[in-house]
Amino acid sequence: MFGLSYWFLPAFAGCCWLGTLLGLLINWVATGRPQYAWTGAGQTAPYISDIAASKWGYPLFIAGSATTVVVFNISFVAERWLRHNARLAKNYRTSEKILSGFAIAFAIIGGIALILLTVFDTRRHHNIHITCLFIFIAGYIISAVFICAEYQRLGVLYREHRILRSSFWLKLAFIFVELGLAIAFGVLQRGRVGRALNPSAYVEWIISLIYIFYVWSFIIDFLPATQTRHREDRFELPGPLRAREEEGEMRMQEQEGGNNLGGPVYTGGAWNERGSQGSEVPMYGQAGYRGTAGEVVPPSRNF
Incomplete structure (x- = not known):
């Protein structure tokens, strides 16, 4: 039903992240669940970073x-x-364009932080690794905030498109869940040793898995693009803006119609070369008005 389109990008990205996590976990289990020298004493549940720091x-x-x-x-x-x-x-x-720009910027920051935390592994660069981890989480959470703000404004104009509303709520849920888990991760890890590190490791795995669903939530955002390949099928001006534009056109037509019928044209307060203002400018008689052509008509009075 759906051809290979832009929705493939988030689908592929989410699958890559899922494959990476599964590859690390399955290999760790297959090799006998080794305890690495850089893990905490008595720690049985490894962090993703612990496995990723192996050869x-x-x-x-x-x-x-x-x-x-x-x-x-x-x-x-x-x-x-x-x-x-x-x-x-x-x-x-x-x-909306500014919000979209900020969302892209913070997503790039989060992405760079993720790449850096993989390079600076927890075994040799623990502090840098942890810093990059929190920047990665914060970057994508802030990016999601800007996306939600953008979608909220789009939803006001495109009320008939339920995809925007669904995507908004999915990303808003991601913000609250990931923020809560990030706080829990920091609290559990701070000052803990041995087996007490296990809950923190579990939370890290959960955060990483939820990130997959956040990536996949963009699939529904791209689905309308499968139906708008042709120019005639693309999104039109939304209802509120279209109504405003039509109202402006009607006013312009009314003004043009009044001028064509020989109606009076007021200067709206502009000064003429003699120093008169507004309706004080002398008007010369036209058909349908008092006075004959060329006769000066006394200025009207505005009250």
Whole structure:
């Protein structure tokens, strides 16, 4: 039903991240669940970063993470381009375009942080790794906030398109869930040792898995683009803006119609070369008005 289109970008990015996590976890289990020298004493549940710091996990984590964030960030740019060309609900207001720009910027920041945390592994660069981890989480949460703000404004204009509303609520849920989990992760990890680190490791895995569903939530955003390949099928001016535009055209036509019928034209307060203002400008008689052609008519009085 749906041809291979832009929705493939977030679908592929999410699958890459899922494949990376599964590859790390399955290999760790297959090799006998080893305890690494850089894990906490008594810790039985490994962090993603612990497995990724191993000899075989390091290249897998870098390749999988880099592919995920590059493709996912391309999705942000593609969405902006599709909205600009009315393949998706178009941004007509400057505020929406600014919000979209901030969403892209913070997504790029989060993506760069993810790549850096894979390079600076927890075994050799623990502090840098943790810092990049929080920047990664914060970057995508802030990006989601700007996306929700943009979609809320789009939803006001495109009330008939339920995809915007569904996507808004999905991303809003991601914001609250990931923010809560990030706080829990920081609290559990702070000052904990040994087996007490296990809950923190579980939370890290949950955060990473929820990130997959956030990436996949963009699939529904791209679905309308499968139906708007042809120019005649693209999004039209939304109802509220169309009504405003039609009202402006009607007023213009009424003004033009009044002038064509020989109606009076007022200067609206502009001064003429003699120093008169507004309706004080002398008007010469025309058909249908008092006075004959060429006769000066006394100025009207505005009260």
